[in-house]
Amino acid sequence: MTTIAIPPFKNEPFIDFTQPQSAKAMEEAIAKAKADLGREYPLHIGPEKRFTDDKIVSVNPGDLDMVVGYVSKADRELAEEAMQAALAAFESWKKVPAAERAQYLLRAAKLMRERKLEFSAVMVLEAGKNYAEADVETAEAIDFLEFYAREMIRLDSINETMPLVQLAGETNRLRYIPLGVGIIIPPWNFPNAICVGMTAAAIVAGNTVLLKPASTTPVMAHKFVELMEEVGLPAGVLNFVPGSGAEIGDYLTSHPKTRFISFTGSKDVGLHISELAAKTAEGQIWIKRLVAEMGGKDGIVVDETADLDAAAQAIVTSAFGFQGQKCSAGSRAIIVESVYDAAVEKIIRLTNKLQIGLPERNFPIGPVIDKSSYEKIMGYIEIGKTEGKLLTGGGKAGGNGYYIQPTVFADVDAKARIMKEEIFGPVLAICKAKDYREAIAVYNDTEYGLTGSFFSQDDERIAEALETMHCGNLYINRKCTGAMVGAHPFGGFNMSGTDSKAGGYDYLLLFTQAKATSVRK
CATH class of the missing domain: 3.40.309.10 (Aldehyde Dehydrogenase; Chain A, domain 2)
Structure with a gap:
């Protein structure tokens, strides 16, 4: 993949739906999205697409007679297969240069920008968002892709931008390297932006992931997975495993090979994940990292x-x-x-x-x-x-x-x-x-x-x-x-989570570990 010059980050503009042509374009996008109603969606485990008999039924909350889609549901056995696929993919993905990993995000941002209304229309039907709320969210998803791509390139060049003190006779360097396999658990209320942001940050940092979407908005998450497949993301880097939190969510959180969990959702679920992640499983050789955003009052x-x-x-x-x-x-x-x-x-x-x-x-x-x-x-x-x-x-x-x-x-x-x-x-x-x-x-x-x-x-x-x-x-x-994104790094104090500041300049650090090296000749 050829590296290209990347212009400075700029937030994606919003669409003005008071303009008749914009409103009409959204109506047409919604009509097109309805043509896919009732479609069946598979799991993505490594290079394989797996359909299961047990399915999540995604229903339009504003029209309960409308089934948006039937999404295959993973059990523990399939979740374990996905974990093994992610572990295998990590061995090669972690070696891909940061600038090359960033290009996947930039290509995805370009395609999502071209299909902005298409992505927003799915949220209108599946999440119950009006035109502006859906458009703002799709714009934010594009922003996350663009912003995190640039951030990874910046972190990769940290020795040039923030050089260490060089002692006589030594070459001292600091590199940010990936953690391993992570579990991504996004919320239903921002099924495009937060799902994209959490996942993109982890993979551009060199990790491989298992994405377990919210059970009320899994079709939107699958649309993002399809997009990343289209831009050529290697198989196994992003695995799609919808399923029960009590069954596969707890299983994967407790898994000895899970290196980190990135979660957005309720306080109660976040604290439950924190408790599970804090326990050391047999064969586990690290402290699991939890990145959590858990709500507010x-x-x-x-x-x-x-x-x-x-x-x-x-x-x-x-x-x-x-x-x-x-x-x-x-x-x-x-x-x-x-x-x-x-x-x-x-x-x-x-x-x-x-x-x-x-x-x-x-x-x-x-x-x-x-x-x-x-x-x-x-x-x-x-x-x-x-x-x-x-x-x-x-x-x-x-x-x-x-x-x-x-x-x-x-x-x-x-x-x-x-x-x-x-x-x-x-x-x-x-x-x-x-x-x-x-x-x-x-x-x-x-x-x-x-x-x-x-x-x-x-x-x-x-x-x-x-x-x-x-x-x-x-x-x-x-x-x-x-x-x-970029203007208001987002994350809270106390029971609102780990203050992980999504869309900020330190967010990717949560998905990496710093390795200092000193070479004496």
């Missing part, structure tokens, strides 16, 4: 100097974008009492403008992902009715899917469950504070620490918030969702 703090219109819009967008199904979603608003009533009024007015319906018709609010999530969220809404004042929403919405009304509770106590626990749905809790310092204290009173926002026009208060609000990604006078 994110919030937006508003003081009395803030632009209330901007704050209200940010609160509503952060709370209800993709139905609140983001680890960065702003499910709490903490507002200083002197502007509380005015801010709440603006929040309710904006929330009531949101329309609910089929994502393929580009409604702002679509379904939540599945029955389990629907029931959990509805349960929290009932809890909220006992903990705060219901101002809007509070029930299910019409449609043949898992639709829930955007729901706002006001006058919620800082210690209430809906202020403390991650709901992962379209539910916003609003709390009153006497001043900005109390509001920040309420914001910090959580076991999580992923994203947050502070709205103020006072420079001294902003400086204080920058120091005292405890989270991995803090934004001033903007929404707390929408991290951009």
Whole structure:
């Protein structure tokens, strides 16, 4: 593969779907995606594609009569085959020059850019995303491919860019070498961007992987696997093994040959993986590395100097974008009492403008992902009715899917469950504070620490918030969702995970180990 000059990184632009031609193009892409409905998808184990009788049935959460696809399901025996394929492939893949590994990602980015609407259309049907949410995610997937390709080349040239001290008579070098075989466990809520980012980072660093996608969005993950096959990625570098977390997820996490686990998902599952990974299996000769992003209970703090219109819009967008199904979603608003009533009024007015319906018709609010999530969220809404004042929403919405009304509770106590626990749905809790310092204290009173926002026009208060609000990604006078690759390295504190900073300049280090060499002649 020929090395080419790579231009500086630049974020992929978003599509404006208010333009009729763009909306029409997306409609055509969705129609094309529907032509593949009900297709069967295989496992990928080394060079083999394996169909199994046991399958994951992927259903459109906005139209429960629509089967998106039937995805073959791995058991432990097949997972072991995939592990052996990855181990064999690692022996040659680790020797491929970094610049050559990066070229696979750049070629994949080019193809995904050319087929951007095609990838987004699958998410509209399988994940319930509207046009903009799907497009932004596909753009982020392209960004991850482009960014990590450049990062690997930079790390490979570390001796030239950050030379070690050279002692007399010695040649001292530092190289970043791959770890081995890793397990990639991405989430359903960003089935393209996070799946691509987690996988691409691991393989460009020289590792081989087993990709176990979320069971609600496996078709989207398979589309990425097909793309990497198309760009010529060697067989066995990326193995596709959908299956039960309790069966193959635990098995692979505990496997003695697993070198690292890259996980994005819930706190409970992340802690379970951490516990399994910490145990030394027979024959294991390393400490397994865990890269985990585990959710949040994110919030937006508003003081009395803030632009209330901007704050209200940010609160509503952060709370209800993709139905609140983001680890960065702003499910709490903490507002200083002197502007509380005015801010709440603006929040309710904006929330009531949101329309609910089929994502393929580009409604702002679509379904939540599945029955389990629907029931959990509805349960929290009932809890909220006992903990705060219901101002809007509070029930299910019409449609043949898992639709829930955007729901706002006001006058919620800082210690209430809906202020403390991650709901992962379209539910916003609003709390009153006497001043900005109390509001920040309420914001910090959580076991999580992923994203947050502070709205103020006072420079001294902003400086204080920058120091005292405890989270991995803090934004001033903007929404707390929408991290951009390269601009907002993403990852959180406390129970939000290992603060692994996806899309940042140290992320690839998590998938490598540094080897220092000294040669004396």
